[in-house]
Amino acid sequence: MSSSAPSIVIIGTGFGGLGVAIELQRAGFGDFTILERAADLGGVWRENTYPGAGCDIPSPLYSFSYEPKADWPKRFSGQADIHGYLRGVAAKHNLLPRIRFGSEVTEAAYDDATGTWTVRLTDGTEIGCDVLISAVGQLSRPALPAIPGIESFSGRSFHSAEWDHDVRLTGKKVAVIGTGASAVQFVPAIAPSTARLTLFQRSAAWIMPKNDIEYSRLHHTLFQLLPVTRLAERLWFWTFCEFLSLALVDVPPIRRLVTWIGMRQLRKQVPDPALRAKLTPDYPAGCKRALFSNEYLPALTAPNVRVETTGIAGIEPEGVRTADGELHEADVIVYGTGFKGTEFLWPMTIRGRGGRELADDWAGGARAYKGITVPGYPNLFLMYGPNTNLGVGSIVYMIESQASYIRQALERLARHPGLVLDTRTDKAAQFDAHLQKRLARTPWNFCGSWYRSANGRITNNWPGTVLSYRLRTRRLNPADHPLLPVGAPKELSR
Secondary structure (H helix, E strand, O other), X not given: OOOOOOOEEEEOOOHHHHHHHHHHHHOOOOOEEEEOOOOOOOOXXXXXXXXXXXXXXXXXXXXXXXXXXXXXXXXXOEHHHHHHHHHHHHHHOOOHHHEEOOOOEEEEEEEOOOOEEEEEEOOOOEEEEOEEEEOOOOOOOEOOOOOOOOOOOOOEEEEHHHOOOOOOOOOOEEEEEOOOHHHHHHHHHHHHHOOEEEEEOOOOOOEEOOOOOEOOHHHHHHHHHOXXXXXXXXXXXXXXXXXXXXXXXXXXOHHHHHHHHHHHHHHHHOOOHHHHHHOOOOOOOOOOOOEEXXXXXXXXXXXXXXXXXXXXXXXXXXXXXXOOOOEEEOOEEEEOOOEOOOOOOOOOEEEOHHHXXXXXXXXXXXXXXXXXXXXXXXXXXXXXXXXXXXXXXXXXXXXXXXXXXXXXXXXXXXXXXXXXXXXXXXXXXXXXXXXXXXXXXXXXXXXXXXXXXXXXXXXXXXXOOHHHHHHHHOOOOHHHOOEEEOOOOOOOOO
């Protein structure tokens, strides 16, 4: 890449940050720095170390297409193996020297006069760049519930994403609040050793069977010597996920199949009719992400486990009090209450043209053109931005699509030094209108979930297949992204 190539700052070292860095590096962009707030890379796969942590997408699909791994220990890999994979990929592509660890971003501001970005860190350091790429993800900030008295508990308490491994749970009375994806994994892992585990459930999850296997030496040999076998497994799961994705908008009858599979598993694994009634979802399949587990439902049938569906009135020093007045004593409380998924880029402050703040522009819910760019914020790009999460499928596939789109944008910038790239407001509005029309037809409207902002807008998910997203982002249309001289008008409608 010529000396006219832009300088780049990437925020985050999860799949998104590493993926876009590799894409740009392979295209010849060498002037980039990756900022990471922690002391290690890996994003959610660094942070989430709770017992049983893993991925519910098969590893042959939940990995970079250009960095396959023939020796995954099992089909659905655990946290340590995925984190190790990311470390290996970063080392192979020599990204470690480009990462500034312990560098948390508080603010990024665009300068109209120079057409550059200034990134400010918590220690007061300022870094200038031509292009800013945020890859902080949607699941980086744990969310604690607004329960009265949450600070009054006299025992130990922590969020599943901040697991306190110094706390021994053996023989303890443990209260688990939340029944999302993390709880479905850690409850079976910790329940057998507890004296009593009380699971506070606001709504039951759709639990699907997990077709997991331990990969044998034969598997590893075949994947290594005959890559077509590994590709066949990847293609099979990609096709299966695409099929299920059609149920969200285009082929709703598929939801009946998902409902049948989930109810069949529930009947098979929970023989007690009273408990089964508690664990039967009261919303349509697909409204929230289906969770895959063969151990979760059986764990809830154990004699030392209780599923409590009465609402929580508050937390007291001795435990959790429910709305019926009962005090559920606990030695430890574990919050499996998810993340601040709709608060994109929070708590960073992002300022664009004329000092406008992204938080103000997103007051009614985050939105971005193809989930990647926002009008009025030149040379700012988002990885895993608004409406690019998936109800079904591998987010890594989406990340590769976004990285390719951003690379095309930067190649265009490199060919036209001295200009900045923005997005037309009318194109962004048209894209959003089409997106919202499709989202209105999805089952995500039928229940509350982290996919939706406070005003009900679905800000997180893509309403379709990953192939449809790949086709939309395959080629950057220059007409959608005008190149402007520094100090150009604040609004671009044509």
